[in-house]
Amino acid sequence: MSILTFVGAGQMASALSFPVTQNGHQVRLVGTPLDRDIIDVARKTGFHATLKRQLPPKGVKYYQIEEITAALDGADAVLCGVSSFGVDWFADNILPLIPENIPLLSVTKGMIDLEDGSMITYPHYFASKLPQGKKLSINAIGGPCTSYELADGDHSAVAFCGDDIEILRMFKQLFESPYYHISLSTDVIGVECAVALKNVYALGVSLAVGLAQGPDGTGIQHFNSQAALFGQSMKEMKNLLLLMGGHEDNIIYGAGDLYVTIFGGRTRKIGALLGRGFSFDDAISELEGVTLESIVIATRTARSVRRLAEKGIIDLSDFPLLIHVDNIINNGAAVDIPWKSFETEKI
Template sequence: MSIITIIGAGQMASALSFPATENNNKVRLVGTPLDRNIIDTAKATGFHTTLKRQLPKIGIEYYQIEDVNKAIEGADVVICGVSSFGVDWFADNILSIIPENTPILSITKGMVNGEDDKMINYPHYFLSKVPSNKKLSISAVGGPCTSYELADKDNSEVVFCGDDINILRMFKSLFETSYYHISLSTDIVGVECAVALKNAYALGVSLAIGLAIGFDGSGKEHYNSQAALFGQSLKEIKHLLKLAGGGEENIIYSGGDLYVTIFGGRTRKVGTLLGQGFSFEQTMKKLKGVTLESIVIATRTARYVRGLAKRGIVKLSDFPLIIHVDDIINSGAKVDIPWKAFESEKI
């Protein structure tokens, strides 16, 4: 039995308690300052208010953020379970209290823009925030897996990535079950880039849903247009993976994650509303209070592309979909899919 401390009581972080406890591990679920109601309710009833599921009855303890030191003490591993909006909070408040010999696994998907708008994945960003005299091992989770279906024990294929294959094997032993299947990779850049980009492009594909159903929602959802945008997304992501220095084989994680994200959730709602003709401001008002990581990732990805184009490394015309998404959410452009720009001629 191992002690697994999870910092952040969001949906995916909490869903991981299912495979973890099934493997006879002890889970300590710690809420961030924004998770107080989740922790209070779960502690009293076992019900997770946003995951909408009963959490495991055995093997899980609940902590508010004030008790985070107690929750980390004696833990064998720590899971970073915050959203991309909580990355800096985790870096500033949690990394410093995690012992050097305690491996960290991050479930947060995304990246930040560094110097020259370079894309930096979260494990490397976290390490840049650690004092030079402190050594931490930070791995991450990628791949197509929704929190509620993990909690329902639907078969899911994910990948754990990190610098140390032995640490990754240890993490795999803690979480792998008959329904939670785990591959391992030491290509952190490739995996993290692949799964971060899917949020930006899922928004782009979802524009077709809104265009099809129309402003009043009376239309019928079409799939040819979604498939076309899906294919263009993979084309652009594959190019970005190569530019970022990640292996192109990681496109399978983008593809799978893109597929599952388009079928439901927050990113689909954003793209659908924009496609229906609502302005970005109207869309944000309708989704007030919803964590919208896709907006952040799309903006950062476009910034990266624009920076490369400014230096003559790429052409903006190589990335028509993400540039159009960026124009919609950051420049007030109306949805007008650049279909002709997707065409190519191969001889």
């Protein structure tokens, strides 16, 4: 039996307790300062308030953040379960506490843009934030997987990525189950870039959902326009993946993640509201209290692309959907899909 300490009691981290405990291992679920109520309720009833599922009755112990030292004592591995908004908190408060011999696996999807226009993955960002001289194996999960369906045992196929294939194989043994299927890759940039970008483009495709629904939300859903935007999304995502140094094969994880995100979740909601004619501020107000990581990654990606275009490294016209999404959320533009700019002529 291995002991895994999950830091962050969000939906995905908590859902991962199912395959781990079913494999006979123990999970120590540690809430962040924002998860106090989740941990309190789970301790009393085993029910996860936001995942809306009973967590495994055996093999899960619950800890508040001030009990982190006890939760890490004797652990064989650590899982980072915070959202993009908690990345700096995790880097500043948790990374220094993890012993060098304990590998880290992160569920957080996203990237950070730098002043020179480049972007780095969260694993690389975590590595840059380690105390001087400290080394830590930092790995991540990417791919199409919603937390509630994972908790229900629906078949899911993901990728674990990191620099050391042997550590990835160890993680696979801990997490793999008859319904949780895990591929392994040492192309951290490729996997992490692909799954981060899906947030940008899921919002873009969801604009078509709202346009079909109309201002009152009663219109019939159209699929041609969604499919067209999906295709344009894949084209731009592939170009960005190669630009950032990832292998194009990993686009499959972004494609799957894009597909599942379009069919439900927070990003679909904000995209549909914008498509129906809501201003960005009104759409955000409508979804008050909902964490929207898609806005963060869309802003960062567009900022990176604009900087690279200014340097003449890329042509901004190669990313019309990304730039339109950025103009909507950051410049107050109305939804007006740039259909003509998607057309090509191949000889």
